[in-house]
Amino acid sequence: MEGSGIEILLVEDNPADLELTLHVLRRNNLANRIEVARDGEEALDFLFCAGKHSGRNPNQMPKLILLDLKLPRVDGIEVLRQVKANPKTKSIPITVLTSSKEGNDLSRCYELGVNSYIQKPVDFDKFREVVKQFSLYWLVVNTPPPPPLHATAN
Amino acid sequence: MKAKTYRILYALFGIALALQIGVAALARRAMNRSVVAAQWVAHTHAVVANLTALRLSVLEAENARRGFIVTNDARQLEPYTAAVEAILEESRELRILIADNPVQLRRLDKLGPLIEARMALLGDSVPLGEQRGRPSSVDDQRRHTCDGRSSRGNPGDGSRREYLAGETSSGMESEKIYHRTVSLVVAGGCTAIALVLAVFFFLTHAVRKRRMAEEFTLASNTRLQARTQELEALNEELETFTYSVSHDLRAPLRHIHGFSKILLEDFGPKMEPDAQKFLQRIQEATQQMGRLVDDLLNLSRLGRQDINVQITGIHALVKEAIEDLHTEIGERKIDWRIGELPFVECDPGLMKQVFANLLSNALKYTRPKERAIIELGQATHDGRIEIFVRDNGVGFNMKYADKLFGVFQRLHRQEDFEGMGVGLATVLRIINKHGGQIRAEAELDKGAGFYFTLGARGSVQGNQKQEGDRVWKEAV
Numbered sequence: 001m002e003g004s005g006i007e008i009l010l011v012e013d014n015p016a017d018l019e020l021t022l023h024v025l026r027r028n029n030l031a032n033r034i035e036v037a038r039d040g041e042e043a044l045d046f047l048f049c050a051g052k053h054s055g056r057n058p059n060q061m062p063k064l065i066l067l068d069l070k071l072p073r074v075d076g077i078e079v080l081r082q083v084k085a086n087p088k089t090k091s092i093p094i095t096v097l098t099s100s101k102e103g104n105d106l107s108r109c110y111e112l113g114v115n116s117y118i119q120k121p122v123d124f125d126k127f128r129e130v131v132k133q134f135s136l137y138w139l140v141v142n143t144p145p146p147p148p149l150h151a152t153a154n
Numbered sequence: 155m156k157a158k159t160y161r162i163l164y165a166l167f168g169i170a171l172a173l174q175i176g177v178a179a180l181a182r183r184a185m186n187r188s189v190v191a192a193q194w195v196a197h198t199h200a201v202v203a204n205l206t207a208l209r210l211s212v213l214e215a216e217n218a219r220r221g222f223i224v225t226n227d228a229r230q231l232e233p234y235t236a237a238v239e240a241i242l243e244e245s246r247e248l249r250i251l252i253a254d255n256p257v258q259l260r261r262l263d264k265l266g267p268l269i270e271a272r273m274a275l276l277g278d279s280v281p282l283g284e285q286r287g288r289p290s291s292v293d294d295q296r297r298h299t300c301d302g303r304s305s306r307g308n309p310g311d312g313s314r315r316e317y318l319a320g321e322t323s324s325g326m327e328s329e330k331i332y333h334r335t336v337s338l339v340v341a342g343g344c345t346a347i348a349l350v351l352a353v354f355f356f357l358t359h360a361v362r363k364r365r366m367a368e369e370f371t372l373a374s375n376t377r378l379q380a381r382t383q384e385l386e387a388l389n390e391e392l393e394t395f396t397y398s399v400s401h402d403l404r405a406p407l408r409h410i411h412g413f414s415k416i417l418l419e420d421f422g423p424k425m426e427p428d429a430q431k432f433l434q435r436i437q438e439a440t441q442q443m444g445r446l447v448d449d450l451l452n453l454s455r456l457g458r459q460d461i462n463v464q465i466t467g468i469h470a471l472v473k474e475a476i477e478d479l480h481t482e483i484g485e486r487k488i489d490w491r492i493g494e495l496p497f498v499e500c501d502p503g504l505m506k507q508v509f510a511n512l513l514s515n516a517l518k519y520t521r522p523k524e525r526a527i528i529e530l531g532q533a534t535h536d537g538r539i540e541i542f543v544r545d546n547g548v549g550f551n552m553k554y555a556d557k558l559f560g561v562f563q564r565l566h567r568q569e570d571f572e573g574m575g576v577g578l579a580t581v582l583r584i585i586n587k588h589g590g591q592i593r594a595e596a597e598l599d600k601g602a603g604f605y606f607t608l609g610a611r612g613s614v615q616g617n618q619k620q621e622g623d624r625v626w627k628e629a630v
Contacts, residue, residue: 122411
């Protein structure tokens, strides 16, 4: 069933970044339950079961969202805002993984309730280490929020 | 100055001027009146004198006639004829004098026939004397007496003339006085008006100058505001630029580094040693460029960043900075000589960056030395407390000291000492942001020292003078 067991929603438009991130996740055996969205709209469709994801079970939510900020159509900040504004999705941990920490992005993200904010290091060793660390933390170390009440009733 | 103040100023000067002119006009009018009055007095005197003369002439005519009757001397007729002529003359003069006064004219009209009647009576008596026709000694005597009378009459005539002359001269005198007074009043008034005008123009000139200065200041302020807006716009642009540099330049670097790393790890064993070495070079280059981009972004961020001042213990900050440098220190033996360090008001994050950069430099440039000595402490220089970082490294020639703090300025070859030439530029910017100054002292192959103060925005605690300076600068 589509969406079941999805652990990570990776929102990334840059193919090179996507490949590098997936490479790291694969090497850490985390790649088999990943959903990839190539822009903000696709990410929102997946989370709110709209568009091509309209048939998806709305009770199956990812354990972690990895979110780039510079995205086509709907940008990362808007995705963050909508996810954190919706009671169904607001408890999903979001890690912003971006190239820059310039501008107002950092403060804006924390205002909107981001769970962590990581600037992608240029050094691949460091990048690998960072991805490994936060993936393990959110998927293994951290206890996720309980599923919604009506979901357990089903 | 406001328009209202101007209106008041103009009104006041207008009133002052009007008053001055009014007073002058009034004075002139009063003078004119008094002159007219004086002229009337003189006129009255002239009429009185004329009347007196007329009366004297009548009397003289009478006397002469009487003399002629008594002496029967024809010579006595001469004064008589003269007196009659005088009477006619004086009557004519009187008529002219009182031409303006109908009442007096009527009286004169009555007086004229009376005089004529009198004269006729006298004229009638003349033939009587002539008929007797005998001159005698008595007659001579009488005639003599009459001469005396007539000669008494002459002085009377003279006095009248003198009187009239006196009247005329007094009239001329009063006219002179009048002209002098009018001249004085006019001159005084003109001087006063000139003074008022001078003061007015002086004041308006001063006011205009002041207003011009105010307008200049206003214009300067407007220009300054425009410039500030311009700078703000530029700053925003710079921020956007920085953002895109940060984002767009770092991303491809990350990709190059990432893929070359994967290539090296996954396929390295199958590669020729040269291929491995080149991949290694690619990675080093991208790492270096990544650091450069980060350093530059850091430097540009510093310009826009506000400093967050806290009382900070420098000693603890230095300890942290040294710990952060543990990878650079590695196995090296460093002789750390850390003296007394103050508590200062500064941005702790930025100040730590200062020490990180200075100590990193010290470590780098003491590398060729067998025994590296790095000193930290505080000292007084030119009456101010300086914090210093000194080493016994390779140092540099002081003639390049002015290049030291410039961006991308390097005094050593890349092969000898790695670096971007951004570290000291960053240090300078942080010190400047605190209102402080930094200077370097070095000698080639002996070592280098960096000495800095923290100025208005980051004062050394417990230093009263600097504290006072700070308060004063903030007040200004």
